[in-house]
Amino acid sequence: RKEVEQDPGPFNVPEGATVAFNCTYSNSASQSFFWYRQDCRKEPKLLMSVYSSGNEDGRFTAQLNRASQYISLLIRDSKLSDSATYLCVVSMNSGGYQKVTFGTGTKLQVIP
């Protein structure tokens, strides 16, 4: 089983739709969770951290479910500019360093 798993998509959604991505992780000792956004041929950029209590940033909501070992990202009122690959990132302290594992990403295409 992969350490971090994501549905690669693509998710093709119309403008204005709500879309949700899930990401599962295998190591229950994982401590920190993030969503990154990566545009084609560009570097990943931090979208938001994911907190145990859940957090919201405008149209984006992230949730963490430690019991089921998954995190989610909800995008409301999708915009064309949301088209990108969304990477799930899981971090844990391993032997004194922060081990960071990326999922393969979920591709989102917002259609006019």
Added chain:
Amino acid sequence: DTGVSQDPRHKITKRGQNVTFRCDPISEHNRLYWYRQTLGQGPEFLTYFQNEAQLEKSRLLSDRFSAERPKGSFSTLEIQRTEQGDSAMYLCASSTRDGYTFGSGTRLTVV
């Protein structure tokens, strides 16, 4: 510019040649990471530095790969005797506890 800088942005090299990439992290970040990313995949961890100490290396980092961070500031990643399978985007990131900031990457093409 206070972001992570990588140089060069693109590198085309012939198989068998050596290449070296440079990463300048955000100055107050003491953690520095190298990742490799191929098309359709997420970034794969290569190595990690805390200040000048290389604390972790992935099994992906064969003996043809070496990384240094001599003064705890910039880092270099060298690939010796490049192979076509080394073609990828090489990403550098530096971090605090709040997240990782990536450089724009060096896209390596081995022909």
